[in-house]
Amino acid sequence: MTSISLTARPDQLLGIPNRITLVRTVAAMTVATVAFHTGELRWLLAGYAAYWIGDILDGAVARARGEESLSGAVLDVVCDRACAFLLAAAFMATFPSTIGPLAIYLVQFGVLDTMLTLSFLLWPWTLSPNYFYKVDRPIYLWNWSKPAKALNTAAVVISLVVAHQAGALWTLPYAVAIAACLVKVVSAYRLIEILCDRRPAAPALPEGVDPGPARK
Structure with missing residues (x-):
């Protein structure tokens, strides 16, 4: 290491x-x-x-x-x-019609995603969330892999633009925002279980390498 x-x-x-x-x-x-x-x-x-x-x-x-x-x-x-x-x-x-989906997005991104993103600091040997796969691969894949990062913000914004241009389909932005929020809730729950030693982390490391303890 x-x-x-x-x-x-x-x-x-x-x-x-x-x-x-x-x-x-x-x-x-x-x-x-x-x-x-x-x-x-x-x-x-x-x-x-x-x-x-x-x-x-x-x-x-x-x-x-x-x-x-x-x-x-x-x-x-x-x-x-x-x-x-x-x-x-x-x-x-x-566009006041976007308030609902964006309010959900802001809770997800401003609270849940911020907590998850800063959690890499609990493992000081990781330099950023981009290396969180060394701690737990599932949480990394759901949040900081390239597809996950692209969808985290872009999916909500693109769905809002599509709904605005179509003049309807406002269920789409709500569905995207809620889905993103659920991903963060599941990720946060998994992180808490790992920190409380109720679930082992699943790092993408060579066999036998210990990810090290979190700083609690």
């Missing part, structure tokens, strides 16, 4: 990946503010594009440069919530 230093270094907060995180956050939130004033769907979609593309880019750069860090992972989590909440608020202000 690779040893990870928990000592903070200036480059962890001032490195290029974190700069990208800050730039994409400012960009997405600025566009979301414009969407508040204009009430136009195109600005909302532009805001989500800045959020999602920037979120992919900062992680890719961090891995390519070998600059992943605990502080960078936490900064990414905080900035994701800032973008998601302001964009959702702009969506609800522009």
Whole structure:
């Protein structure tokens, strides 16, 4: 198991990946503010594009440069919530019919997903949720595998756009939002059982490697 230093270094907060995180956050939130004033769907979609593309880019750069860090992972989590909440608020202000599905989404993403995402800190040798498969593969697959991450936010937003364009089908966004919420509830329950030693973790590690105890 690779040893990870928990000592903070200036480059962890001032490195290029974190700069990208800050730039994409400012960009997405600025566009979301414009969407508040204009009430136009195109600005909302532009805001989500800045959020999602920037979120992919900062992680890719961090891995390519070998600059992943605990502080960078936490900064990414905080900035994701800032973008998601302001964009959702702009969506609800522009299209009041989206309030119901987005309220469910905000509970799921702002509370349950935040708790799950930050749980990697209980295992300090994991650098981010992207490596949670080393702790428990099912929770990782349900929440941070590439398909799961793509569906976590995008599925709700896309279903809202489809419903808006169709002028109906509002059951679709509700179904997507509730399904995402159920995934988080099941994941959180499994995590709690693992932490309480009621269920063994199922890490994707070479046979015989101990994932190590969580910091409780």
